[in-house]
Amino acid sequence: KLGVVDGAELSNQGSVDLVVNDTYVHKATSNPTTYEYIVIIK
Numbered sequence: 504k505l506g507v508v509d510g511a512e513l514s515n516q517g518s519v520d521l522v523v524n525d526t527y528v529h530k531a532t533s534n535p536t537t538y539e540y541i542v543i544i545k
Contacts, residue, residue, distance in 0.1 A: 521528040 521530070
């Protein structure tokens with residue numbers, strides 16, 4: 504549970520870059536990733 508996400512980059516590279524409360528988080532995996540919720544706010 505991340506809480507508030509300031510920014511997210513979902514690319515086709517098998518990795519996800521997030522900024523959560525001014526902290527950079529990089530998640531990478533060689534397995535397919537399944538997202539339960541994706542929220543886009545413009």
